[in-house]
Amino acid sequence: DTEVTQTPKHLVMGMTNKKSLKCEQHMGHRAMYWYKQKAKKPPELMFVYSYEKLSINESVPSRFSPECPNSSLLNLHLHALQPEDSALYLCASSQALAGVETQYFGPGTRLLVL
Amino acid sequence: KNEVEQSPQNLTAQEGEFITINCSYSVGISALHWLQQHPGGGIVSLFMLSSGKKKHGRLIATINIQEKHSSLHITASHPRDSAVYICAVRGIQGAQKLVFGQGTRLTINP
Numbered sequence: 707d708t709e710v711t712q713t714p715k716h717l718v719m720g721m722t723n724k725k726s727l728k729c730e731q732h733m734g735h736r737a738m739y740w741y742k743q744k745a746k747k748p749p750e751l752m753f754v755y756s757y758e759k760l761s762i763n764e765s766v767p768s769r770f771s772p773e774c775p776n777s778s779l780l781n782l783h784l785h786a787l788q789p790e791d792s793a794l795y796l797c798a799s800s801q802a803l804a805g806v807e808t809q810y811f812g813p814g815t816r817l818l819v820l
Numbered sequence: 821k822n823e824v825e826q827s828p829q830n831l832t833a834q835e836g837e838f839i840t841i842n843c844s845y846s847v848g849i850s851a852l853h854w855l856q857q858h859p860g861g862g863i864v865s866l867f868m869l870s871s872g873k874k875k876h877g878r879l880i881a882t883i884n885i886q887e888k889h890s891s892l893h894i895t896a897s898h899p900r901d902s903a904v905y906i907c908a909v910r911g912i913q914g915a916q917k918l919v920f921g922q923g924t925r926l927t928i929n930p
Binding site: 754812 | 851853855860861862863864865868906908917918920921922923925
């Protein structure tokens with residue numbers, strides 16, 4: 707199994723809603739990532755988890771809350787989002803945090819905030 | 821100036837043409853990645869390079885560490901190659917994140 711899965715594929719939410727994005731991998735990777743991608747722009751790193759501990763937080767607003775319940779799962783909890791948060795949210799994983807290894811990306815969750 | 825610059829930003833070609841996309845970077849790196857993203861889709865890792873050249877099917881990637889430059893070539897291009905191609909680099913000494921170029925939007929017409 708060499709894939710990263712993400713659910714849901716699409717999500718529409720209001721600014722007062724609470725929702726969660728889910729990411730899963732069964733490759734034994736110990737580093738997992740959340741990226742945000744706006745249209746026609748490259749991905750922007752949001753968070754990195756290494757061995758289930760938050761390693762990097764790229765000054766992301768607190769309305770985004772990551773969680774890594776175990777080595778295969780990564781969640782992104784969303785609360786009180788703004789319309790400008792509408793984007794493609796990509797999850798990725800890699801064998802280790804540093805060194806020369808490939809990141810495997812999931813298909814993304816396309817989020818629309820109304 | 822971005823740490824990773826790609827050229828061209830947009831490229832349109834006819835089916836069968838040889839395609840070259842370039843990536844220049846200004847920092848020391850431990851690895852360079854070429855990624856492919858189809859419209860509305862997730863990202864696929866095509867190559868990871870730290871030196872030399874790699875080939876996979878019709879795709880070839882090269883890197884010149886001294887010149888801080890990499891190229892992605894596509895031979896016998898096909899409309900299904902239409903996508904955004906992204907160059908991303910990982911810094912040296914255990915750098916923890918990728919730095920992305922702006923991407924090259926490739927369109928192959930039949």
